[in-house]
Amino acid sequence: MRKIFVIGIGAGDPEHVTVQAINRLNEVDVFFVLTKGSEKQDLVRLRQEILERYVKEPAYRVVEARDPDRDRTPANYETAVTDWHRLxxxxxxxxxxxxxxxxxxxxxxxxGDPALYDSTITLVDAVLARKNVEFGYDVIPGVSSLSVLAAQHRTAFNRIGKPVQITTGRRLAEGFPADADDVLVMLDANNTFTKFPDMDVFWGAYLGTPDEILVSGKVSDVADEIVTRRAEARERKGWIMDTYLLRRT
Incomplete structure (x- = not known):
């Protein structure tokens, strides 16, 4: 029977790839890659760099397919994501x-890690549920962007005895969680942290890559810098991947 590996490859630094992941890479016949347009070709190149570095006998094939476009300004967010996942x-x-x-x-x-704000496991399960093709699959964990963020800022997710929450910019816009002091935010295109000027922020973009940007401090002091540098970087590269830790002081 066919076998699929869902392999976490880290946030951008090839040295984030684990020994377990390297062992599985060397068992693969076909690597599947969804491309996202010319502006994100450096993400494809990084995958290729990882394969060239770690696969000892390169007898594999790489199969690319265009990732379907998603409506970025939908009237109903959940419906738009459901339609995108179907495609x-x-x-x-x-x-x-x-x-x-x-x-x-x-x-x-x-x-990053397949278990954290990534849809690959969900999509593989959806393919199996259709029962049109049979295969087994394993998931190999990876170093998440959040782990890299904390390491680069030399901080921890939480403080002693305190909870930590992981959420999205969309949810954070509804208000800072009442029962958390430390919130890790992903998928925020709107600089939602600016709504909380009295908190501390630890922000990072392109984590683990040569383009990495790090800014930290009180939101009221560093918000303008983050907003400006984020906009400049996105304009320069055509895309941006960033995340941050927002902390009550």
Whole structure:
């Protein structure tokens, strides 16, 4: 039967790739890559760099497919994501069915950790649920962008005896969680941290890559710098991946 590996490859530094991940990379016949347009080709190149560095006998194939576009300003966010996932499931099913022979092993290389704000596991399960193609799969954890963020700022997610919460910019815009003092925020395109001027922020973009940017301090002191540097970086590269820790002082 076909076998799929969902492999976390870290936040951007090839040295984030774990020994377990390297061992699985060397068992793969076909690597599946969803491309996101010319502005994100450096993400494809980083995947290729990882394969060239760690795969000892490069007899693998790389199969690329265009990632379906998603409505970024939907009237209903959940409906838009559901529709996008359906289109992505179609792509995943087609690649596994048409590009992976019985007995072969395929892999999806996932940024950060597959368990944290990534849809790959959900999509693989959706393909299995359709029952049009049979395969087994394993998940290999990776170093998350949040782990890199904390390490680069030399801080921890939480303080002694205190809870920590992971959320999105969309949810943070509804208000800072009442029962948490330390909140890790992902997928925030609107600089929502600026709504909390009295808190501390630890922000990072392109973590683990040569383009990495780090800013920290009281929000009222560093908000303008973060907003400016974020906009400049996104304009320069055509995309941005960033995250931050927001902390009550």
């Amino acid at each position: 992505r499931t179609d792509v995943y099913e087609r690649m596994i069915r048409d590009e992976l022979a019985d007995g072969q092993r395929g892999a999806f290389l996932v940024w």
